[in-house]
Amino acid sequence: MNQTNQTLPISLPSRFSAGYGQGNLALAQINVSPGDLAGNARKIMAALRMAEQQVVDLVIFPELALMGYPPRDVIVRHPFLVAENLKWLAGIAESTNQTYALVGFVEPRLPKPSEKRIGKAAFNAAALLGEGKILAIFRKSLIPGYNEFEDYRQFESSPVSGAIAPEWLTDVNLHPPLQDGHGLITVHGHCYAVSICEDLWNDPEFFEHPRYPDNPIERLLSQRPEALINLSSSPSRSHKESVRHQLCSYVAKKYGTPLVYVNQVGTVDELSFGGASRAYDGQGQLFARAESFQEQLLVINPFKGQGSIAPLPGPQSADSPAAPTFQADDTTDLARTYQSLLQGIRDYFAKTGFQKAVLGLSGGLDSAVVAVLVADALGPENLLTVSMPSAITPEENRSDAQTIAENLGCPWVEIPIGSITAAFTQELSTVRASVEATWGPVDARSNAADNVQAISRATLLRQLGNEFRALPVATSDKSEFYLGYATVNGDMSGALAPIGDVCKTKVRALARWLNEHRPETVKTPKNVLPLSVITKPSGADLKRDPQTGELITAEAELMPYEFADEVIWRLKTLNQSHAQLLNTPFYYEQQHPLPSAQKAEWLDKFFDRMSKAVFKWFVAPPILMVEGGGSIAKSDYHHPIVANRIHWQGHSPAEIRAILAERNDC
């Protein structure tokens, strides 16, 4: 995140012949921050100068590289930012020479004085810059508004695809010599079509359900450019890589036209962009691909098929299909998950201006995995791990926590919480009788005594964070969020929830993977986590069974995580209803005998707890999205808190008739 003297790792084709007019292109896969115009412009300039040194025809930046994607509503509420981004664009244009640049920016919609503006105030656009000028503009046509995408809130759909020369260009005192007039551009003798992100993702044959009636690519490629360029800021999610590859390959082959795809890296709150910019030849063959989750300048030649192919993270093949079955220990994309989470943690801290983290280390699975991730992302010296035992904390957990901290090389302190929870208990006891006199006896289901432990721990972490300019990190996982098994202002509280989109069974698989596959550069590459941490039953360690004296495990209170996680998987992958879940054999049932009454009870409990968990989703910190769907991150999924009386089991027509016929006096 240094802002001057920047450099990018560069990758050149093995037999690279520099010089203008050869069709050499640079794919500038950079990490930008929304609204940080100066910082983003510096990165753009650094890549531009590097590309000029390589004497390439054109350097291509990701979607909205100048403003940073996604800008969200900031550009709506603060239109001055859009005016500013035009000034920066003009400045960058002035700095260009023979190496042209395609730069994503926010284009204000400026109708003539006699005309009314109809629709939103801006286009999601890109500009061709070169020889000191802004030469052409390209506007996004397909404006997504689903899942993590909200372009529709800010950007008007452009009816025109391809290069145009809008009137405002004269305002910046630059003269557009747009030559082709057919939506294509010619740069050093080569003719390109330019598109932005979603415009590529609507092929009516490739997709089962195209999202839009329009296909801008068809229009662009009917003009027969030599290559198609796409500027993207496309989030990385599990198994999306194979769709991305197949789509790009399909489009290149379908039109017999090389495809050059430039994607952003870096994380913006909950959204992680994976990079892996790439190029395909006219037969749909991949011939170049940049690194994943790293800034890079990848130089390629689409006409000679020249470029280098960086591997994708881990064993996941580029064309592996989405997991067709639920596997509790799905390991196909753990390496991608690891890299994505590392980038997410690193960027969140760097972009908010923090270097250090504090984390409660319980000796349980979730906090252990989060500790490894944060230590690897920020450096172990920047993670303060805190053990906060209560009277019921098993000695094994305390020693496991210490072992993890020592293995990682993190600072570690222990703060018993007994005196704190005792103070709460004592003060509450002085008023309880008075409240009971008014409101009746305490609710037998109250878990206030459990929760106060989790909240006291989170409070200590927040105080330590405040005193030492460190961010506290939340440890709740996706299964816990679905089941509402997390304490508000407690374990689910913090500045960031790194594994909030990773189900418990996958957290366990990730723990095993971490023990084997961390990079050799870290202090303890192998077996950083004691086996006991991975195998012990999960639980909040907040109460003991009054009969047995044993700590109550989460699965005893809830249901087996393997079952719950399969429900989550079926909801997201198959959109199954309660009835379908009940009547479809689970993979879980192949391993474990499961009476149908038990299955029904667990399903009822799952949906009931999920309905009540929505408030917790609403106040959760940012959750790094890594899974292919079904996240409860606020950027991804909106569920009204008061929508908690959904009858998930459904009604038969006869039941409906009976309910409607009930007497309703007027």
Place this chain on the structure above:
Amino acid sequence: MNQTNQTLPISLPSRFSAGYGQGNLALAQINVSPGDLAGNARKIMAALRMAEQQVVDLVIFPELALMGYPPRDVIVRHPFLVAENLKWLAGIAESTNQTYALVGFVEPRLPKPSEKRIGKAAFNAAALLGEGKILAIFRKSLIPGYNEFEDYRQFESSPVSGAIAPEWLTDVNLHPPLQDGHGLITVHGHCYAVSICEDLWNDPEFFEHPRYPDNPIERLLSQRPEALINLSSSPSRSHKESVRHQLCSYVAKKYGTPLVYVNQVGTVDELSFGGASRAYDGQGQLFARAESFQEQLLVINPFKGQGSIAPLPGPQSADSPAAPTFQADDTTDLARTYQSLLQGIRDYFAKTGFQKAVLGLSGGLDSAVVAVLVADALGPENLLTVSMPSAITPEENRSDAQTIAENLGCPWVEIPIGSITAAFTQELSTVRASVEATWGPVDARSNAADNVQAISRATLLRQLGNEFRALPVATSDKSEFYLGYATVNGDMSGALAPIGDVCKTKVRALARWLNEHRPETVKTPKNVLPLSVITKPSGADLKRDPQTGELITAEAELMPYEFADEVIWRLKTLNQSHAQLLNTPFYYEQQHPLPSAQKAEWLDKFFDRMSKAVFKWFVAPPILMVEGGGSIAKSDYHHPIVANRIHWQGHSPAEIRAILAERNDC
């Protein structure tokens, strides 16, 4: 929220002549919950039976009345709900007789087996039901996706406006005898056009910036129906009422056609629907209007101009313009604010299944106003007020808190927090040296010792809430949210933030208003709040000045609230930039001498604090939206947390050139 034997207050025209064919219509302004199909259907049936008893031709329900608006992404992730809502619709249709009904519902998009579905899976639709059948369907064309609206995430835009008979109607075994075939419907001899919410809000002459190129109303009314019906679920926000009135009147007059407008009441999380369903004659004259913020069945006759007009809340005239200037004590819509907040609190508790609330009463302004609102909404016996003094809490604040509780008739307890914060302090002190040995000395700007007081208070409230099934209520106001002057897990934490969209100066005006204007039915209608609570300087009461020993006020730490609130007002109303704010004389400056250096310092501080406050917005509880704009509620405004390096002051072209020319080594 009782679910059987329901009844609605009914309003009949003064000279009402019952009987079919006379053009009598019933506007069923009901309060529904998203996803609660059985509950919503029961309400619909109750209104239908009442309308039948009045022998009206047609009863009209709000937009999406059956599913509940807004359903948000629930219907995308759980498509079974859409299938269920069709079953309920069929059941209601079977129950109809001679009184027809217009019922909003979610229509699945079901292409023929040979066709691919293009676009989203559902329409936002309404059905005409009558004589036991589904007779016609109407689909929304204009799909909003701005501010609090997110229909675009779930609903496809319909190219067709007006009545249609889709093929799936045969699936429910009902035969559509759609007669007019021109998008109009005929009910008991009268011919109507039917539109849904946003379709009405795009008149190209009325609006300075129409949001859509299309105007469905023009198409519908070119067929010359006798009246235009609009089914709405339109949130209530400050000064929107005058726009609503002017638009409806304009459209009715423009086309010389009576307009019948039915609006939802009730609150869904952050969105409050105000009701006030109404009808205009063909000259644009209002002749009927239902109550605001109350369920009601309003019977009207658009052909005879018959109906009654309920007053809007308070002195606000229906055609008062939006406040043209900033007034710190703007009182024009305090009555509406009060009713909107009361509905919001009442509905949030009722729909989440809670009757009781707990609130920390500090003796300060915000908690005092929230106490009155919650007591009025839930009944004083259902609000436990808790005074939680620390060693630095002034005695005056403790006694003021007690006075308020006594005036309201709320249960009140006192819990000193000294022993709790001492326990935190003690435990932290045992590890601080160890952490300092690794990370260096404690940050001098740390406010951990202040925050732990606020967090301890919130924890006690949460525990009491847990023990007695009561929800804790947050007290942060809009000015504090903008300035980040709120403690995470502390005063800004809770199940709901009732005044999170009310600026401090307006909270103060509301306090004075409450002292005068509460309904006579409450225990202490007048002067419930001691004058000292209203006039004392605001502050968090978390620390004293080490020199003077005085409590540090918020305005001393920040800036005058009247100044900050004018900035918020100028941002939302005028979209002014930092530079414009600096160079435009404030209303504040008419009252107070303000050197330009001081103004610049406050502006810098405002934007700096706002940039860092965004995380707090992200984890805030639901905020009841009441203002006309500029809220930081998550349903309304999205700002990336990491977008905190915006250079609000902007750069000149020369500065930009200099930055871009900085040496960037490669």
